[in-house]
Amino acid sequence: MAIPKGTIVEPGSSKKNKTGSWRTERPVFKHDTCTDCRICVLICPDGIIFGSDHVYDADFDYCKGCGMCATECPVDDIDMVPEVK
Amino acid sequence: MAEQAVKKKKKTKPPVTESLLAPGHRACAGCGEALGAKLVMDAAGPNTYVTTCTGCLEVFSTPYPESAWKMPWIHSLFENSSAVAAGIEAALIAQGRDKDVNIIAQGGDGGTADIGIGCLSGMLERGHNILYVCYDNEAYMNTGVQRSGLTPFDARTSTTPVGKRSMGNQTNKKNLPEIAAAHGIPYSATATVGYPNDVIRKVQKALKIKGPKFLQIHVPCPLGWIHPTDQTIEVAKLAVLTGLIPIFEMEDGKLTRVRKIGKNRKPVEEYLKAQGRFRHLFKGTPEAEAELEKVRQIAEANIEKYGLA
Amino acid sequence: MKEFIEGSMAVARGVAVCRPHVVSAYPITPQTHIVEHLSELVADGILDSQFINVESEFGAASVVLGAAAAGGRAFSATTSQGLLLMGEVLYNISGMRLPLVITVANRAVSAPINIWNDHSDAMVFRDAGWIMLFAEDNQEVHDMHIQAYKIGETREISLPVMVNMDGFILTHAYEPVDTISQKDADDFLPPFDPVVKLDVDNPLTMGPLGEPQWYLETRYRIQQAMLEAKPVVKQVAKEFKEKFGRWYGDVIDGYRMDDAEIVYVAMGSICGTIKDTIDELRDKGEKVGLLKIRMFRPFPGEEIIDALKDKQKVIVLEKALSLGASGMLSDEIKAAFYATPHRPEISSTFAGLGGRDISKTSLADLYHKVKGERQDNMFVDLKEELV
Numbered sequence: 001m002a003i004p005k006g007t008i009v010e011p012g013s014s015k016k017n018k019t020g021s022w023r024t025e026r027p028v029f030k031h032d033t034c035t036d037c038r039i040c041v042l043i044c045p046d047g048i049i050f051g052s053d054h055v056y057d058a059d060f061d062y063c064k065g066c067g068m069c070a071t072e073c074p075v076d077d078i079d080m081v082p083e084v085k
Numbered sequence: 086m087a088e089q090a091v092k093k094k095k096k097t098k099p100p101v102t103e104s105l106l107a108p109g110h111r112a113c114a115g116c117g118e119a120l121g122a123k124l125v126m127d128a129a130g131p132n133t134y135v136t137t138c139t140g141c142l143e144v145f146s147t148p149y150p151e152s153a154w155k156m157p158w159i160h161s162l163f164e165n166s167s168a169v170a171a172g173i174e175a176a177l178i179a180q181g182r183d184k185d186v187n188i189i190a191q192g193g194d195g196g197t198a199d200i201g202i203g204c205l206s207g208m209l210e211r212g213h214n215i216l217y218v219c220y221d222n223e224a225y226m227n228t229g230v231q232r233s234g235l236t237p238f239d240a241r242t243s244t245t246p247v248g249k250r251s252m253g254n255q256t257n258k259k260n261l262p263e264i265a266a267a268h269g270i271p272y273s274a275t276a277t278v279g280y281p282n283d284v285i286r287k288v289q290k291a292l293k294i295k296g297p298k299f300l301q302i303h304v305p306c307p308l309g310w311i312h313p314t315d316q317t318i319e320v321a322k323l324a325v326l327t328g329l330i331p332i333f334e335m336e337d338g339k340l341t342r343v344r345k346i347g348k349n350r351k352p353v354e355e356y357l358k359a360q361g362r363f364r365h366l367f368k369g370t371p372e373a374e375a376e377l378e379k380v381r382q383i384a385e386a387n388i389e390k391y392g393l394a
Numbered sequence: 395m396k397e398f399i400e401g402s403m404a405v406a407r408g409v410a411v412c413r414p415h416v417v418s419a420y421p422i423t424p425q426t427h428i429v430e431h432l433s434e435l436v437a438d439g440i441l442d443s444q445f446i447n448v449e450s451e452f453g454a455a456s457v458v459l460g461a462a463a464a465g466g467r468a469f470s471a472t473t474s475q476g477l478l479l480m481g482e483v484l485y486n487i488s489g490m491r492l493p494l495v496i497t498v499a500n501r502a503v504s505a506p507i508n509i510w511n512d513h514s515d516a517m518v519f520r521d522a523g524w525i526m527l528f529a530e531d532n533q534e535v536h537d538m539h540i541q542a543y544k545i546g547e548t549r550e551i552s553l554p555v556m557v558n559m560d561g562f563i564l565t566h567a568y569e570p571v572d573t574i575s576q577k578d579a580d581d582f583l584p585p586f587d588p589v590v591k592l593d594v595d596n597p598l599t600m601g602p603l604g605e606p607q608w609y610l611e612t613r614y615r616i617q618q619a620m621l622e623a624k625p626v627v628k629q630v631a632k633e634f635k636e637k638f639g640r641w642y643g644d645v646i647d648g649y650r651m652d653d654a655e656i657v658y659v660a661m662g663s664i665c666g667t668i669k670d671t672i673d674e675l676r677d678k679g680e681k682v683g684l685l686k687i688r689m690f691r692p693f694p695g696e697e698i699i700d701a702l703k704d705k706q707k708v709i710v711l712e713k714a715l716s717l718g719a720s721g722m723l724s725d726e727i728k729a730a731f732y733a734t735p736h737r738p739e740i741s742s743t744f745a746g747l748g749g750r751d752i753s754k755t756s757l758a759d760l761y762h763k764v765k766g767e768r769q770d771n772m773f774v775d776l777k778e779e780l781v
Contacts, residue, residue: 010150011156022114047107067123068115070194
C-alpha cells in the first residue's frame with residue numbers, strides 16, 4: 001500500500017515553513033567585536049545562526065526575532081532593530 | 086585580536102542548517118523547550134530513535150506533512166513516550182538492530198511528571214537502555230498554561246489564578262529527578278538551557294551509560310512565564326543562581342555533582358521579578374511579603390540540601 | 395500434532411509459531427494463562443522474543459505499539475478493564491496502521507466487578523479501526539492467530555487485529571488441539587515486512603499533528619483498508635484450509651442453514667451450545683439453523699444479508715449491549731437489511747452477561763418465544779424477582 005497518511009517521509013521538511021515572517025525585530029550582526037565564542041549559534045532556539053571565523057549571521061527565512069542572540073552576545077556585537085517591511 | 090578589524094567580510098547567505106531539529110518549526114520566539122530539544126538532539130546525533138509525548142514540542146514540530154525531526158521520531162500519546170520507547174528498544178534488540186543507536190524518550194513536565202509517570206516508572210524500573218528527557222517549563226503550556234505537578238510555589242497559572250483568596254499555586258515542585266533516582270537507575274540529573282553546554286555534556290554522558298537514564302531540563306516559556314523573548318537564558322540562569330532550581334547529578338542513587346552558586350547567589354526576587362507569573366508577589370502587602378519569605382525558604386532549603394553554597 | 399491442552403496454551407502456542415519479536419502484557423483474569431505460557435516458552439528458549447512485563451495494560455499496548463513501529467511483530471493479550479485501559483492506545487495503533495495482534499479473553503466490564511465472560515469489553519472498541527475476529531473453540535483460536543498476523547500484515551491492509559475468545563469458557567478449557575508446527579507456520583506466514591518502520595537509516599516521522607485539512611482523509615484510508623480487509627480475511631481462511639485442512643467459515647459460517655426458517659445469530663463459544671440445541675430442535679422437526687459471525691469488523695453485512703434474506707425469523711443472541719440503545723450486532727444486522735426488499739423478522743436478545751450460564755433449555759425456550767412473536771431487547775433468563 002501507499003505510505004500511511006500521517007507518516008512523514010521527508011526528515012526536516014519543516015524547512016518549507018518560513019517562520020521569518022513572524023519577526024518584528026531582526027538581529028544585526030555587526031561583525032565588529034565578535035570573539036568566535038559561538039554562543040549565538042549554541043542558544044538560538046531555531047538553530048538558524050551560522051558562520052565561522054568571527055562572521056556570523058542569521059537565516060532570515062526562519063529567524064523569529066526573539067533577540068536571545070543579541071541579549072546573550074557577551075561582546076555586544078549583535079543589535080536588534082525594528083523589522084521594516 | 087588586531088586582525089579582527091579587517092575580518093569584516095561580505096555577508097553571504099548562511100548555509101543550510103546542520104541541526105537535527107530543523108528550522109521552520111512553529112515554536113514561539115524564544116522558546117526554551119525548542120532550544121532544549123535542539124541541544125539534546127544535536128548532542129545525541131543522528132543514530133537516535135526519539136519518542137515524544139503530546140505537547141508543545143510534538144505540536145510545533147510536526148504539523149503534517151512537515152516535520153522538523155531528522156531522526157526516526159514517533160509521537161503516540163500524552164503519557165506513553167517512555168513505554169513506546171521501551172517497545173522500540175525491545176523490537177530493535179529482537180531484530181539485531183540495537184547496536185550503536187540511542188533511544189531517547191521525551192516529554193514536557195505534564196507528560197512526564199503527571200499523566201506519564203506510570204509509564205516512566207515502568208521504563209525506569211525495567212532497566213531499558215533509554216534516556217528520558219523531561220523538558221520542564223512548569224505548566225501545561227500547550228493547552229494554555231495550566232498547573233502541573235512541576236509548577237513552582239506561588240506561580241500564577243490559568244488553573245492557579247491569583248485572587249482575593251489565592252496567591253497562585255500552593256504546592257512545591259514534585260522532585261522528579263529524585264523519584265527517578267529512587268528506581269535505582271544509574272543516572273538522574275537536572276540541567277537548564279541557561280547553561281547549554283552543561284545540557285550537551287549531560288546528554289552525552291548519559292548516553293554512554295547503559296540502562297535507564299533521566300534528565301530534567303529547565304526550559305523557560307516566555308508565553309507562560311510572561312517574560313520577554315530575549316530573556317529566556319537570563320531567566321533560566323536566575324532560576325539556578327537563586328537556588329530555586331538546583332542543578333545536580335545523581336549516579337546510582339547518590340548525589341555526585343552539583344552546580345555551585347556560591348558568591349554568585351542572587352536573591353529570589355531577581356528571578357521572580359523577571360516574570361509576570363510572580364507579579365502578585367510584589368504588591369508590597371504583608372500577604373505578598375509573607376509569600377516571598379516562603380519562596381526564600383524554598384531556595385534556602387535547596388541550597389542546604391544539595392550543598393549549592 | 396494433536397495435544398490435549400488448555401485454551402490459553404492453544405493461544406500461546408499459536409502465537410509462538412508466529413515468532414513475535416515482542417510480547418508485552420499485564421496480568422488480568424482470565425487472560426493470565428496466555429501470557430504465562432508465553433513467558434515460559436521464552437524462559438525455556440523455545441520462543442526467541444523480548445517479553446516485557448509492564449506496569450499496566452496501557453503500558454503493554456504502548457510497548458507493542460512502539461515495537462510494531464520499529465518493524466517488530468508484536469503481541470499482547472488482555473480482557474475487560476485491561477482492554478478499556480488500553481483504549482486510548484488501541485485507536486492510536488490503528489491510526490498509525492500498525493498491524494499487531496491482541497488477544498482478548500472476553501470478560502464483563504465493571505461495576506460491579508465481574509471476572510466472567512461476556513463480550514462487553516471488545517464491543518466497546520468496534521469503532522476503533524481494529525479487525526475483530528471471534529473464535530468458537532480452542533482449535534479455532536489456535537488457528538486464528540497465524541491468520542490474524544497474515545491478514546493484518548498484508549501490506550494493503552496494515553491494520554491491527556483483535557482475536558476474541560470467551561474468557562474461562564475457552565481460556566481455561568482443556569480440549570484436544572491440533573497444533574501448528576514451526577515449519578508449517580513459517581511456510582504459511584512470511585516475515586513481517588512493514589510498509590513503514592522507524593529506522594535510523596531512513597528517518598520517518600510517525601504520529602504527527604493532524605490538522606483539519608487532512609485528518610479526515612486518514613479516516614477515509616482506514617475505512618478503505620477495512621473494506622479491503624474482508625476479501626483478504628476470506629483469502630487467508632482459504633489458504634489456511636489448503637495448507638492445514640481446517641475450515642471455520644471465512645467471515646461467517648452456517649450450521650444447518652439450508653432449509654432453516656428460524657436462525658440464531660451469535661459470536662464465540664455459545665455457537666457450540668446453540669448447535670447442540672439446534673440438533674435437538676431439529677430432532678423434533680423444527681427448521682432451525684445458526685449463523686456464526688466470525689468477523690465483526692469489518693462488518694460482513696453483505697454476507698449476512700445473503701445468508702439470512704430468505705429466512706423467516708432471526709434471533710440475534712448477544713453477549714453485550716449498548717446500554718440505552720440495543721444490541722450492537724442486532725442493530726447492525728437490521729441496518730444492513732435497510733436497502734433490501736425482503737428481510738426477516740429480527741429479534742434482539744441478550745444472554746450470558748457477566749458469565750451467566752446459557753443452557754440448551756434457555757436457548758430452546760427462546761426459540762419457541764421467537765417463533766410465537768418477535769422479541770425486542772429481551773434479556774434471556776432475566777430473574778424478574780432480582781430486578
